[in-house]
Amino acid sequence: AAVLALLLVIASRFTPRRIATAEVLLLVGLGTAALWSSRMVIWWAPVAAYYLALHGAAIWGKKLKGLTEPDEERALRYGGKWTIVTVGVIWICFAITPIGSQILHGKQVDFAKSVSSVTPIGAVNYLKEKQIKGQIFNSMELGDYLLWDGPKEIAVFANSHVHLLPHEVWDHYLRVVNLSSDAEELLGRYGVNTVVLDLPRRNNLMRRLENDGEWRVGYKDGSSVVLLRNKPLQ
Known part of the structure; x- marks a missing residue:
């Protein structure tokens, strides 16, 4: 180009x-x-x-x-x-x-200054530090960056190519982010132990999971949050 x-x-x-x-x-x-x-x-x-x-x-x-x-x-x-x-x-x-x-x-440019302020750099670094593995649930908007720089051992739930997702998976994604009554059940169905959300857009979902008692905040900054299941599913 x-x-x-x-x-x-x-x-x-x-x-x-x-x-x-x-x-x-x-x-x-x-x-x-x-x-x-x-x-x-x-x-x-x-x-x-x-x-x-x-x-x-x-x-x-x-x-x-x-x-x-x-x-x-x-x-x-x-x-x-x-x-x-x-x-x-x-x-x-x-x-x-x-x-x-x-x-x-030969000048190394600060990566954080080269990307959008909402890029989940801190959240991804946390996932790497804690060696998170397996299926995660994430905001669709963060999916591309998670695929690009996230741990190789994680399975991203959704990214910007939503047209490639099975209809059922996309429907479940929407039900979770829209705070459906079966949101926690769906997370358990997929074996999700880690949730990565963009803030402040997903504040309500973050609070709901926190108040549920099964989740805790592992990492949080101004643009993203990582929630961990207190008793990981096997």
């Missing part, structure tokens, strides 16, 4: 085509959505590739006509200057990114 974006910037500089407002809105809008959620890249990439092909064809067609006329030679000289400016801006933007700082300066 980064390479495609770079090529598109360069092509936009040299293309003889008029860049339409709709093109800018599509690329910027979908690009912003892709920065917010990586899954949106699949929507941005085809649009970017389409416009890159259009601009590439226009540039190639212009080159075939030759650049011998005085006006075109002058445009080429100015184009060269703008190329240097474009490359310079791209280099600056790269240098201030976390990976750029690490490559250029």
Whole structure:
């Protein structure tokens, strides 16, 4: 995606085509959505590739006509200057990114500052420290990070790809997070001894489990909580 974006910037500089407002809105809008959620890249990439092909064809067609006329030679000289400016801006933007700082300066970037403030870093570190294993119940919103950085021995209940979950499992998930009367029974049915929730959104579920008497808080910070069953199921 980064390479495609770079090529598109360069092509936009040299293309003889008029860049339409709709093109800018599509690329910027979908690009912003892709920065917010990586899954949106699949929507941005085809649009970017389409416009890159259009601009590439226009540039190639212009080159075939030759650049011998005085006006075109002058445009080429100015184009060269703008190329240097474009490359310079791209280099600056790269240098201030976390990976750029690490490559250029050997500087290790604070991971906590590179991710969202609601990322359950502390909760995951706690799971690793306590060597939690087996099936857990977790907020869907935390599932992707748990899969990425959580202990390999745990089984995540749900993540953002809810369309891949069996209908029954998704129904049970909703019943638990919506405080259904059989929530504790469902947790026992799945053999859950550990619950990881996002806060403050799941405060009510956390309080209900605490008040139930079968659960205790093992870890808690401003964005997540880990609850442990007092008498683990075997």
